[in-house]
Amino acid sequence: MKMLIGDRWVDKDDKIEVRNPYDDSLVDTVPSGAVEDVEAALRAAEEGFRTNRALPVHKRIEVLYRAAQIVRGGQEEFARTISTEGSKTIREARKEASRCVDTLTISAEEARRIAGETIPFDSRPGSENRLGYYYRFPIGIIAAITPFNDPLNLVAHKVGPAIAGGNAVVLKPATVTPLSALRLAEALIEAGLPWNILNVVTGHASRIADALVTDPRVRMISFTGGTQAGLEIVKKAGLKKIGLELGSNSPVIVMDDCDLESAIENTVSGAFWAVGQNCIGVQRIYVHEKVYAEFEKRFVSRTRKMKTGRQLDETTDMGPMITEGEARRVEEWVKEAVGLGARLLTGGTRKGTLFEPTVFAGMPEAARLDREEVFGPVVNLYKVGSLDEAIRLANGVRYGLHGAIFTRSLDNAFRAIRELEVGGVMVNDSTDYRIDMMPFGGVKWSGLGREGIKFALLEMTEPKVVCFNL
Incomplete structure (x- = not known):
């Protein structure tokens, strides 16, 4: 052309x-x-x-x-x-x-x-x-x-x-x-x-x-x-x-009163849409301790069902990363996280530009996957004891584009709306929800x-x- x-x-x-x-x-x-x-x-x-x-x-x-x-x-x-x-x-x-x-x-x-x-x-x-x-x-x-x-x-x-x-x-x-x-x-x-x-x-x-x-x-x-x-x-x-x-490093909060199935479906999609190469993609999920074990089990099971492969194949759920260099970078970050003690729940391997959808738990603060934007198919799960803890950790990075919370409580929702340091808060939806008429942008970096x-x-x-x- x-x-x-x-x-x-x-x-x-x-x-x-x-x-x-x-x-x-x-x-x-x-x-x-x-x-x-x-x-x-x-x-x-x-x-x-x-x-x-x-x-x-x-x-x-x-x-x-x-x-x-x-x-x-x-x-x-x-x-x-x-x-x-x-x-x-x-x-x-x-x-x-x-x-x-x-x-x-x-x-x-x-x-x-x-x-x-x-x-x-x-x-x-x-x-x-x-x-x-x-x-x-x-x-x-x-x-x-x-x-x-x-x-x-x-x-x-x-x-x-x-x-x-x-x-x-x-x-x-x-x-x-x-x-x-x-x-x-x-x-x-x-x-x-x-x-x-x-x-x-x-x-x-x-x-x-x-x-x-x-x-x-x-x-x-x-x-x-x-x-x-x-x-x-x-x-x-x-x-x-x-x-x-x-850039961004978008957080999702999952409270113990939410529709767990909806939270899992929406956050799996939000984490791996466009191979995670999405500025409002889900990267950090803070799950209340009362539902953490069930969430982790079902989230990992749902992730493992995703099919990676050729983009034009109608059955492919996740295509290749944009270049092999970018895939190698994500691979390096994954290895760093494992070396620092993070628990790899599924994925973590690369073949050329194809990178498996990857889920971690116990991600240490020292890891780049915790604090920086991965822009790849990696998501971290964290166990939290309260909404206060979740909001504090969600705000603990230098980015602030979108955040989200899954809850049936209006009090929880409006606390997150007020206190999350982001440009948009999605309630009972993934951070990657957007329509083209809404104001779109972030705070901080x-x-x-x-x-x-x-x-x-x-x-x-x-x-x-x-x-x-x-």
């Missing part, structure tokens, strides 16, 4: 091979972008911003609705692209493609709700003859940098509201999964999006990211990825808006700002005050 710069699809002799992580087979190639391609994309985006800013809102709505319909019509093809270039099983990929339709549709709907309000200037003595209002205007060029784990919908989460708000975009998709982003760009152009508004530069971050994030023409950086990369962006960006959705279409639009627009002295 070719990258999109300005009003043309651009190819280069220097290529990046996109390979299936299951068997390393070649899926396609994309151009390996360079600094000059970023410069060309930014020049095009300057023109694209002038174009989109002048478009009436109903035209932006029309383009986004059409794009949603195109994705819906080609949903199976989009799903197969997601599953072939990435880690998701075909069943997981179909859900992502469906969510992309929702994201584009909500972006269209929110475009008509970018509203201001009147300001009562005469509330201050001496301003009796003044009246006015504020409205929101687009900020300009947005640099969007997206990860591999949701290669379609997370692109839509940045591009959709950016277009709805009247901005232009330079998108840098993940190096290993660029095809879904390019297919979405094709859908938007087919839907009638004017050239130059969206630019997609494929390439290695080491070659092109600095040129993108440091350029003063970029007025906002919207980044989803690792915490260390996010910290580097903050250091280099200069004076511009920054939205960061970073899990990021800055919020995504979710309405909330991203607030970041991607600014209020302008108008005052008449009559």
Whole structure:
């Protein structure tokens, strides 16, 4: 596939091979972008911003609705692209493609709700003859940098509201999964999006990211990825808006009064969805001592039933990790935990990029699996004696994206809601529950700002005050 710069699809002799992580087979190639391609994309985006800013809102709505319909019509093809270039099983990929339709549709709907309000200037003595209002205007060029784990919908989460708000975009998709982003760009152009508004530069971050994030023409950086990369962006960006959705180590609390079967089903799914390569995936489960033994037994039994294998096999529950290097990293962390005394309940072995779903108990605080984001198919069980203890331990890491509690008690639920240091609390659901219209983001080292279409639009627009002295 070719990258999109300005009003043309651009190819280069220097290529990046996109390979299936299951068997390393070649899926396609994309151009390996360079600094000059970023410069060309930014020049095009300057023109694209002038174009989109002048478009009436109903035209932006029309383009986004059409794009949603195109994705819906080609949903199976989009799903197969997601599953072939990435880690998701075909069943997981179909859900992502469906969510992309929702994201584009909500972006269209929110475009008509970018509203201001009147300001009562005469509330201050001496301003009796003044009246006015504020409205929101687009900020300009947005640099969007997206990860591999949701290669379609997370692109839509940045591009959709950016277009709805009247901005232009330079998108840098993940190096290993660029095809879904390019297919979405094709859908938007087919839907009638004017050239130059969206630019997609494929390439290695080491070659092109600095040129993108440091350029003063970029007025906002919207980044989803690792915490260390996010910290580097903050250091280099200069004076511009920054939205960061970073790492996590999501905790779940299981109280003794909960529906245990529901808790087990939801947390197994939450731990191993997308091979655990999920920023809101379940990593730590704090189980009340009264039900711990039963929970552990049934959780491990349910985990052992999961089938790992080829993503496009309809019966596969968990596909490969994105690269063998990532699988080796998880393997190293698992060995470290065992060496420190953690009790391995199931899994823990690797074959190439396939890593067995892995469950630990008795994880020591010194282990990286306890305190850092594993971003792999590993979950830790902990026995706790009270809700106080569970909340204290849940808050004991530097991340705070999502948390969850399973309980029938409203008192327990609202205590967790108040006291968990996270951006979202799921009650009787996994931490990985999300719909695309809700505000999404974290606290502490899990990021800055919020995504979710309405909330991203607030970041991607600014209020302008108008005052008449009559």
